[in-house]
Amino acid sequence: MFFKIDRNYFIEEINKCNRIIDYKSLSPNLTGILVEVTAEKISLISTNSNFSIKTSTNNFENGLEIKEAGTMLIRGKYFLEILRRMDDEIINISKVETNLITLSGEKSEFTLNILDHLDYPLIAFREKGTVVELDSSxxxxxxxxxxxxxxxxxxxxxxxxxxxxVDNDIFYVTGTDGFRVSRKQITLNYPLEEKFEANIPFKGVHEIIKILSEKGLCKLVLQDNYLSVLINETIFQVNLLEGQFPNVNSVFPTDFNSTIYVENKKFVKLISRADIPSEENLSTVVNLILQGESIFIKSNIQLVGSFEEEFKEFELRGLDEQNIYFNSRYLLESLKTFETKTIEINFIDAKKPIVISSSEDLSLSQIILPMSSN
Amino acid sequence: MFFKIDRNYFIEEINKCNRIIDYKSLSPNLTGILVEVTAEKISLISTNSNFSIKTSTNNFENGLEIKEAGTMLIRGKYFLEILRRMDDEIINISKVETNLITLSGEKSEFTLNILDHLDYPLIAFREKGTVVELDSSxxxxxxxxxxxxxxxxxxxxxxxxxxxxVDNDIFYVTGTDGFRVSRKQITLNYPLEEKFEANIPFKGVHEIIKILSEKGLCKLVLQDNYLSVLINETIFQVNLLEGQFPNVNSVFPTDFNSTIYVENKKFVKLISRADIPSEENLSTVVNLILQGESIFIKSNIQLVGSFEEEFKEFELRGLDEQNIYFNSRYLLESLKTFETKTIEINFIDAKKPIVISSSEDLSLSQIILPMSSN
Structure with a gap:
């Protein structure tokens, strides 16, 4: 095995693979990154118990010049550290013995131990199945x-x-912990005939967020119990969560008694003042009282003290009386997901969930269950 | 007690005091910040077992308007969090009960519990003694x-x-761990008649670094077993370490066999490549071989691999043969303290300390003991 490649590009690709590696894995081989070099391309693969990634580069792209095919299992963490300390634009990598490679630039040369690639599991990356195409950003x-x-x-x-x-031409992303629901809709370019339903584990979602770029398209491919995310030459494949996701449509209230319209930034600042940090850094119970032309926000934290503020910069539709208690963090986190200037908070009464939305962007809804006043 | 003050300024001052507080202290009162308000000024005081700080503001400066004198012991951490979440330029603070204050802006009002200031220790801040005046930066x-x-x-x-x-008109700062010595000289505006010798504990040094500003002067005042650092209206007072600091002048070699002149940035990069990270993140032994017109840098780390690079971009005075081993971290840390373009590394032989200096800035010297080759 012998190839040349652009150093900065290689750092980026190894970094993608390195990020998902579980260095606490009991199997040392799983802490490696598999590098497969054929006559046409180089592929880097890494995996953990929940997801796998494969990223490829074709010969003659990104400074890649393949001189000799082969396979090696590198220690990604050290490789990255070393590559970052080098100066060269193009680096040479060559296998000198079964368990030894050289990594060299113009003047410096590293001789590095590698792991045994024969012990690495064979990972099947699924590129075919039910496909949804979306804008990455x-x-x-x-x-x-x-x-x-x-x-x-x-x-x-x-x-x-x-x-x-997916329901016809609407792609839904939904999350809930039983106390709140977040739901986002993305309109597809064409309706999907097949059923598409997948539950992506928390850590997998965060990895997908990291690999999605700010522009271009991505493909989601659903097959068996796997979802693959395809972006350019990178495939990220995640094992899905089992179980039936609850039908959250049924909890979405539609008839409200009061709706307040506020400038989101101001409201976020107001609620963050009420969210007084406590000794144990717990979230605060915030009391929102709508009374005529004022909203009073009150909170109280044992040992620290209490807060009160009168807020008048809002418009109201419907009933001008509400008295409702919230978890301050839930409310803050929901408000912060809106990039719109104004938002609407819809109330029924003290015991029913509130819905936060914005007429400037109908694709997003946040639902929060109120707390009991005691 | 009742006063108004500029919110952003107050955040800065509370932050200075809050930083040194030991929140693990067994005495809850020591986790507070003492606020003393007189007719003329407001002072904030905090302390831990090793150092204390006092920062003052005169009436009518920084938005301060004193309406009523008094004393309170506030919980700095919460105070800071709350102040940061407020919008107001000017805030009002007023004591309403022995253990209760209100903190208010135009619309919002916080009612906060305070600690008992009668339990706070009396701290004597020393502003007189043997004085050295220095440029803060x-x-x-x-x-x-x-x-x-x-x-x-x-x-x-x-x-x-x-x-x-201090020796005549030279102020020396010296640090050593037995394996290396760092020494810096600052020339005073006038010679000092009195003896000046103080050992400042590690954490105290870091606090002094934080409170020193980029411009202006500071005064160091030595009295008994305390050093006070005075910067504008802030006094930072530290308990000194006891014991006799070794006379490091005796270890400074003066006659060298070889001196190499190198561009510092390039040499730092070279040594950082040799400093291959190991599994336990230990420092690496680096072998520097000077041989004619080349320097060879070699290193070796169990399990990971080895490194070698030939380096020719240097000038030499003296003997062109040296073979010496170093702790890579010690060497890197020393090199990085130089802000000059070139540095000089002075060698005697494989067993004698090397001295790093720069003819562009004679005030700084770094000495490192070599390691044995085994």
Missing amino acids: ELKKALNQTIISVNEWNQKIVLSGLNFS | ELKKALNQTIISVNEWNQKIVLSGLNFS
Whole structure:
């Protein structure tokens, strides 16, 4: 095995693979990155118990010049550290013995031990199945806006990740922990005939967010119990969560008694003042009282003190009386997912969930269950 | 007690005091910040077992308007969090009960519990004694350049901090852990008649670095077993380390067999390549071989691999043969303290300390003991 490649490009690719490696793995080979060099291309593969990644580069792209095919299993962490300390634009990698490679630039030369690639598991990457094509940045935004409602450690396994589903030409991303629901809709370019339903584990969602770029398209491919995300020459494949995701449509209230329209930034600042940090860094219970032309926000934290503020910069539709208690963090996290100038908070009464939305962007809804006043 | 003050300014001052508080202290009162308001000024005081800080503001400066004098002991951490979440330019603070204050802006009002100031220790801040006046940024730089050789956990207590001493009109800052020495000289505006010798504990040095500003002067005041650093209206007072600091002048070699002149940035990059990270993140032994017109840098790390590079971009004075082993981290840390373009590395032989200096800045010297080749 012998090839040349652009150093900065190689750092990026190894970094993608290195990020998912579980260095606490009991099998030392799983802490390696498999490098497969054929006459046409080089592929890097890494895996952990939940997901796998494969990223490829064709010969003559990104400075790649393949002189001799072969396979090696490198220690990604050290490789990255070393590559970052080198100066050269192009580096040479060559296998000198079964378990030894040289990594060299113009003047410096590293001789590095490698792992045994024969012990590496064979990973099947699925590129065919039910396909949904999406704008990368739109999907990235949707994941960031909905992951807030997911509790990674939820005892109900199916809730410990995000749900992807398609209804005709609408792609839904939904997250819930039982106390709140985040839902985002993305309109597809064409309706999908097949059923598409996948539950992506929390950590997988965060990895997908990292590999999604700001522009271009990505493909989601569903097959068996796997979802593959294809972006250019990179495939990220995740094992899905098992179970039936609850039908959250049924919890979405539609008839409201009061709707307040506020400038989101101001409201976020107001609620963050009420969210007084406590000794144990717990979230605060915030009391929102709508009374005529004022909203009073009150909170109280044992040992630290209390807060009160009168807020008048809002418009109201419907009933001008509400008295409702919230978890301050849930409210803050929901508000912060909106990039719109104004938002709407819809109330029924003190015991029914509130819905946060914005007429400037109908694709996103956040639902929060109120707390009991005691 | 009742006063108004500029919110951003108050955040800065509370932050200075909050930083040194030991929140693990068994005495809850020591986790507070003492606020003393007189007719003329407001002072904030905090302390831990090793150092204390007092920062004052005169009435009518920084938005301060004193309406009523008094004393309170506030929980700095919460105070900071709350102040940061407020919008107001000017805030009002007023004591309403023995253990309760209100903190208010135009619309929002916080009612906060405070601690009992009668239980707070009386701290004597020493502003008189043997005085040295220095440029703040020059002292800051000197501390950063010398602290690298200090081991906070050195069993020899006097070595667990930096030594300040004055000889005629030269102010010396010296640090050593027994394996290396860092020494910086600052020329005073006038010779000092009195003896000045102080050993500042590691953590105290880091606090001094933080409070020193980029411009202006600072005063160091030595009295009894305390050093006070005075910067504008802030006094930072530290308990000194006891013991006799070793006379490092005796270890400074003066006659060298070989001196190499190199561009510092290039040499730092070279040595950082040799400093291959190991599984336990230990430092590497680097072998420097000077042979005619080349320097060979070699290193070797168990399990990971080895490194070799030939380096020719240097000038030499003296003997063109040396073969010497170093701790890579010690060498790297020393090199990085130089802000000059070129540096000089002076050798005697494989067993004698090397001295790193620069003819562009004669105020700084770094000494490193070589390692044995086995």
